[in-house]
Amino acid sequence: xxxxxxxxxxxxxxxxxxxxxxxxxxxxxxxxxxxxxxxxxxxxxxxxxxxxxxxxxxxxxxxxxxxxxxxxxxxxxxxxxxxxxxxxxxxxxxxxxxxxxxxxxxxxxxxxxxxxxxxxxxxxxxxxxxxxxxxxxxxxxxxxxxxxxxxxxx
Ligand SMILES: [Ca+2]
Ligand SMILES: [Ca+2]
Ligand SMILES: [Ca+2]
Numbered sequence: 001x002x003x004x005x006x007x008x009x010x011x012x013x014x015x016x017x018x019x020x021x022x023x024x025x026x027x028x029x030x031x032x033x034x035x036x037x038x039x040x041x042x043x044x045x046x047x048x049x050x051x052x053x054x055x056x057x058x059x060x061x062x063x064x065x066x067x068x069x070x071x072x073x074x075x076x077x078x079x080x081x082x083x084x085x086x087x088x089x090x091x092x093x094x095x096x097x098x099x100x101x102x103x104x105x106x107x108x109x110x111x112x113x114x115x116x117x118x119x120x121x122x123x124x125x126x127x128x129x130x131x132x133x134x135x136x137x138x139x140x141x142x143x144x145x146x147x148x149x150x151x152x153x154x
Contacts, residue, residue: 002068004131005105007039007076009059009124016121017051018082018090026084029053035080035092037124039063046080064131073100078113078124093117099128 018031035046044061051057065074079094093115099105106128113124 002066003105003133005065005067005099005107006129006131007063007065007099007126008129009037009039009044009061009063009126010110011059011125012046012057013123013125014051014055014057014121015053015123016116016119017053017055019119024087026082032083033080033092034083035078035122035124037061038075038077040065040074067101067105072102073098075099076111076113076126078115082120090119092120092122105130 012035014033017033018026020026020029030050030052032049033046033051037044037046040063042063042065044063046057046059048057067074075096075098077094077096080092081089082092083089095113095115097111097113099111107130108128111126111128113126115122
């Protein structure tokens with residue numbers, strides 16, 4: 001059994017974008033985020049300035065992962081930094097979720113990656129859909145067809 005899975009990063013919801021109220025805190029009321037979202041081994045970097053508390057950010061980035069009997073799970077991760085000019089960058093809290101054959105890859109429902117610490121709080125919403133699926137017999141037929149085509153058009 002072989003399947004192609006599509007993971008769509010729908011949006012990022014920022015509840016707390018930084019801490020702004022202390023002596024050594026971020027000045028102003030917005031922050032500079034560089035968030036890495038990794039699906040299997042493919043990475044997307046979301047880099048955005050002027051990120052405020054309680055803000056939603058549509059993403060719409062799609063990833064494709066091929067799975068089969070030898071690859072029965074993969075991981076979706078989020079991690080990153082909040083960028084500062086006058087001090088070291090601040091690490092954003094990270095999280096990860098394993099999608100697998102055992103729960104049908106989370107297909108059909110919205111998945112959430114949540115991460116929070118005392119300075120930051122955000123969620124990454126994504127959906128998983130099945131693009132196609134074929135069994136060994138169909139796979140054999142496709143291979144035969146491809147081979148025949150190469151024979152006709154070398
Ligand atoms: Ca900061
Ligand atoms: Ca900053
Ligand atoms: Ca800092």
